[in-house]
Amino acid sequence: MDKDDRNTRQAAAPALEMTGAQMVIRALKDQGVTYIFGYPGGAVLPIYDALFAASDIVHVLVRHEQGAVHAAEGYARSTGKPGVVLVTSGPGATNAVTGITDALMDSIPLVVLTGQVATHLIGNDAFQEADTIGITRPCTKHNWLVKDIDDLARILHEAFQIAVSGRPGPVVVDIPKDVQFKKRPYVGPAAVAHRTYRPPTEPKPGVIEKAVALMAEARRPVFYTGGGIVNAGPAASAGLRELVELTGFPITSTLMGLGAYPASGPNWLGMLGMHGTYEANNAMHDCDVMICLGARFDDRVTGRTDAFSPGSKKIHLDIDASQINKNIRVDLPIVADAGKAIAAMVRVWKARKYAANGAALKQWWAQIGRWRAKRCLDYKPSSAVIKPQYAIDRLYEMTRGRDVYITTEVGQHQMWAAQRFKFEAPNRWMTSGGLGTMGYGLPAAVGVQLAHPESLVIDIAGEASVQMTMQEIGTAVQYDLPVKIFILNNRYMGMVRQWQQLLHGSRYSHSYSETLPDFVKLAEAFGAAGFVAERPDELDAKIAEMIAVDKPVLFDCRVDQKENCYPMIPSGAPHNEMILSDAEDEAAELGEAGKMLV
Amino acid sequence: MQQNNRTERHTIAVLADNEAGVLARVVGLFSGRGYNIESLTVAEVDPARHTSRITIVTSGTPEVLEQIRAQLGRLVPVHRVVDWSIDKPGIEREMALVKVAGAGEKRVEALRMADAFRARPVDTTHTSFVFEITGSPSKLDSFIDLMRPLGLVEVSRTGVAAISRGPEAM
Numbered sequence: 001m002d003k004d005d006r007n008t009r010q011a012a013a014p015a016l017e018m019t020g021a022q023m024v025i026r027a028l029k030d031q032g033v034t035y036i037f038g039y040p041g042g043a044v045l046p047i048y049d050a051l052f053a054a055s056d057i058v059h060v061l062v063r064h065e066q067g068a069v070h071a072a073e074g075y076a077r078s079t080g081k082p083g084v085v086l087v088t089s090g091p092g093a094t095n096a097v098t099g100i101t102d103a104l105m106d107s108i109p110l111v112v113l114t115g116q117v118a119t120h121l122i123g124n125d126a127f128q129e130a131d132t133i134g135i136t137r138p139c140t141k142h143n144w145l146v147k148d149i150d151d152l153a154r155i156l157h158e159a160f161q162i163a164v165s166g167r168p169g170p171v172v173v174d175i176p177k178d179v180q181f182k183k184r185p186y187v188g189p190a191a192v193a194h195r196t197y198r199p200p201t202e203p204k205p206g207v208i209e210k211a212v213a214l215m216a217e218a219r220r221p222v223f224y225t226g227g228g229i230v231n232a233g234p235a236a237s238a239g240l241r242e243l244v245e246l247t248g249f250p251i252t253s254t255l256m257g258l259g260a261y262p263a264s265g266p267n268w269l270g271m272l273g274m275h276g277t278y279e280a281n282n283a284m285h286d287c288d289v290m291i292c293l294g295a296r297f298d299d300r301v302t303g304r305t306d307a308f309s310p311g312s313k314k315i316h317l318d319i320d321a322s323q324i325n326k327n328i329r330v331d332l333p334i335v336a337d338a339g340k341a342i343a344a345m346v347r348v349w350k351a352r353k354y355a356a357n358g359a360a361l362k363q364w365w366a367q368i369g370r371w372r373a374k375r376c377l378d379y380k381p382s383s384a385v386i387k388p389q390y391a392i393d394r395l396y397e398m399t400r401g402r403d404v405y406i407t408t409e410v411g412q413h414q415m416w417a418a419q420r421f422k423f424e425a426p427n428r429w430m431t432s433g434g435l436g437t438m439g440y441g442l443p444a445a446v447g448v449q450l451a452h453p454e455s456l457v458i459d460i461a462g463e464a465s466v467q468m469t470m471q472e473i474g475t476a477v478q479y480d481l482p483v484k485i486f487i488l489n490n491r492y493m494g495m496v497r498q499w500q501q502l503l504h505g506s507r508y509s510h511s512y513s514e515t516l517p518d519f520v521k522l523a524e525a526f527g528a529a530g531f532v533a534e535r536p537d538e539l540d541a542k543i544a545e546m547i548a549v550d551k552p553v554l555f556d557c558r559v560d561q562k563e564n565c566y567p568m569i570p571s572g573a574p575h576n577e578m579i580l581s582d583a584e585d586e587a588a589e590l591g592e593a594g595k596m597l598v
Numbered sequence: 599m600q601q602n603n604r605t606e607r608h609t610i611a612v613l614a615d616n617e618a619g620v621l622a623r624v625v626g627l628f629s630g631r632g633y634n635i636e637s638l639t640v641a642e643v644d645p646a647r648h649t650s651r652i653t654i655v656t657s658g659t660p661e662v663l664e665q666i667r668a669q670l671g672r673l674v675p676v677h678r679v680v681d682w683s684i685d686k687p688g689i690e691r692e693m694a695l696v697k698v699a700g701a702g703e704k705r706v707e708a709l710r711m712a713d714a715f716r717a718r719p720v721d722t723t724h725t726s727f728v729f730e731i732t733g734s735p736s737k738l739d740s741f742i743d744l745m746r747p748l749g750l751v752e753v754s755r756t757g758v759a760a761i762s763r764g765p766e767a768m
């Protein structure tokens with residue numbers, strides 16, 4: 001968000017006396033907040049009272065605090081603005097912890113306000129007291145306990161500043177109930193700046209020149225991009241597109257970065273990593289110059305680190321210095337905002353009139369062509385059962401050209417969606433990457449739909465994941481948010497079953513759903529619409545109906561129960577040892593070492 | 599990561615806002631990420647600007663030590679992180695109080711050793727001494743080792759304080 005913009009809006013405000021609770025609402029308004037996701041309770045009643053009188057802030061009542069945080073994440077990820085959450089002390093705060101951790105792992109800016117017992121009760125094991133600051137310290141970018149009303153307005157503004165600047169992340173402001181009642185003059189955001197927190201955003205002098213020179217010499221280059229580009233805003237994605245076009249280099253992305261470069265772009269290799277494409281992973285393994293932009297060499301991406309891209313020089317752009325050399329040693333670190341650094345790369349490339357090594361690049365693309373010819377995402381079609389890949393493909397085709405946002409749960413369906421759904425723009429793909437939180441997608445869709453009321457918002461779900469937060473259908477119904485929950489129902493925790501098959505002798509311990517709800521009745525019970533599709537030939541018509549319904553929908557898409565998600569780099573294997581299909585995995589030796597890894 | 603197993607011991611100074619919980623953040627970072635703390639000292643050093651200085655002695659491979667510095671630098675209230683073993687030459691000092699009990703020849707020997715180490719008796723009874731000793735951690739280690747056979751009862755150490763040589767601040 002544009003901070004200056006927020007500041008000027010507030011600049012002329014007089015120092016009004018108000019209660020702490022009123023200050024909270026006022027600070028939210030001054031920060032440009034229009035939606036908050038919350039759930040009331042004893043320790044936040046004064047804030048809810050102030051909210052009762054507030055007309056220009058919409059409070060969305062969720063059904064579980066975890067849902068509030070995921071909804072705020074969906075809102076934030078799809079708009080680039082911070083998401084705001086309001087929950088009570090004790091169980092309200094602890095229920096929010098999964099979402100907060102999720103946001104930390106995926107660098108999502110959130111401001112989470114928690115009520116706390118009155119200051120004189122803190123430490124007494126009071127009713128609904130929890131050490132929220134202690135519990136959330138390791139899962140926030142920063143947190144504050146506001147013991148003194150004099151600090152409240154300043155801390156609230158600092159909280160927004162810290163959530164959105166540098167590497168974004170969630171912050172928690174814990175506000176005791178007595179502080180919510182106390183009165184003080186209000187301080188606006190213009191008067192507040194954190195004393196010392198100024199994360200650097202400009203690349204160090206000379207470093208971009210070096211990087212670009214290295215790129216120009218490359219014979220087998222690859223761009224490896226991530227969520228940092230999405231976080232840096234639309235200009236960073238635009239810059240990336242220009243840079244790719246200028247250089248002619250191939251580009252792959254992590255799960256979090258999908259959409260920053262369009263999937264229809266000619267240089268696109270598809271996603272990389274554990275379930276990435278054969279061409280992306282082999283290009284990573286064999287490249288001579290790797291340009292990592294806003295990604296963090298996560299273990300889902302690298303596979304076995306000592307065999308990771310052994311022959312390449314690595315450039316690593318990240319706004320967070322602690323990501324440099326964390327998992328993989330790099331040759332040229334650039335600590336900067338992705339948008340600024342990429343723009344500088346484009347400038348330098350043009351100014352120095354660099355040209356890629358055309359002959360070498362041509363050979364490299366020819367090699368990539370041979371990898372592409374493996375057609376690693378192909379699957380065995382069926383006219384009897386719906387293959388999950390087919391379902392995603394049909395969903396994509398039937399929503400193509402529309403204004404679509406996709407969220408997901410966690411499991412095989414998530415990976416199939418990432419592999420097959422084609423994203424042309426950033427902020428269109430909301431998924432739980434770092435934490436892998438089942439139950440993320442439905443509430444996230446609620447947050448996305450709220451921000452984009454006219455758009456088509458679809459949660460590509462698994463039948464197990466969706467049961468973790470399915471009560472949020474109630475929220476969707478209440479606020480007329482016509483989210484489509486498209487469940488790839490394989491009756492299994494499919495991803496667990498796949499690992500059990502590959503690593504645990506097909507002993508399917510507790511990964512089959514002996515019982516499932518009737519999703520159609522469930523939808524109807526909530527006031528939403530339900531559909532079932534069981535045969536491939538009925539799928540298109542049902543999807544069309546789903547899109548046409550102006551209501552939240554639970555779509556029970558019954559798919560092949562035993563389909564596995566390929567390609568796959570088994571844990572502990574290097575990039576160039578991918579399994580492409582079931583047939584291969586029987587032969588593949590999945591080492592004991594891999595079993596130890598997650 | 600491609601790590602070697604050379605462990606090094608480094609002394610790292612952290613200048614941070616003296617706000618509630620800052621020490622918990624630092625300690626939580628070390629425990630959460632599995633880093634070692636060999637000693638840690640903390641005190642406010644500038645009451646007007648509310649800044650605290652935390653000095654941590656830690657050990658790890660060069661890769662781990664690089665991560666420790668970067669992770670510390672990422673904490674919101676932290677202003678500066680200096681690794682005395684890398685960034686600039688520093689002086690390290692630690693203080694210990696060492697209680698030794700005994701009589702006869704051992705007692706005389708303890709006092710003689712203390713004198714050689716410039717340890718000062720700060721409490722004396724007919725059967726015991728408490729010595730105050732200041733120096734590098736290794737000097738303290740040697741002194742304590744020497745006291746062991748001479749009736750060592752108890753040791754209290756402050757942990758390391760460090761500062762750079764020359765006129766500049768950290």
Ligand SMILES: Cc1ncc(C[n+]2csc(CCOP(=O)(O)OP(=O)(O)O)c2C)c(N)n1
Binds near residue numbers: 410461494
């Ligand atoms: C909260 C949570 N608990 C457990 C897991 C471990 N886990 C990862 S995928 C998965 C199965 C998901 O099943 P489903 O939602 O049906 O998706 P599918 O893999 O079948 O597409 C499980 C249990 C997780 N990621 N999150």
Ligand SMILES: [Mg+2]
Binds near residue numbers: 462463489491
């Ligand atoms: Mg399933």
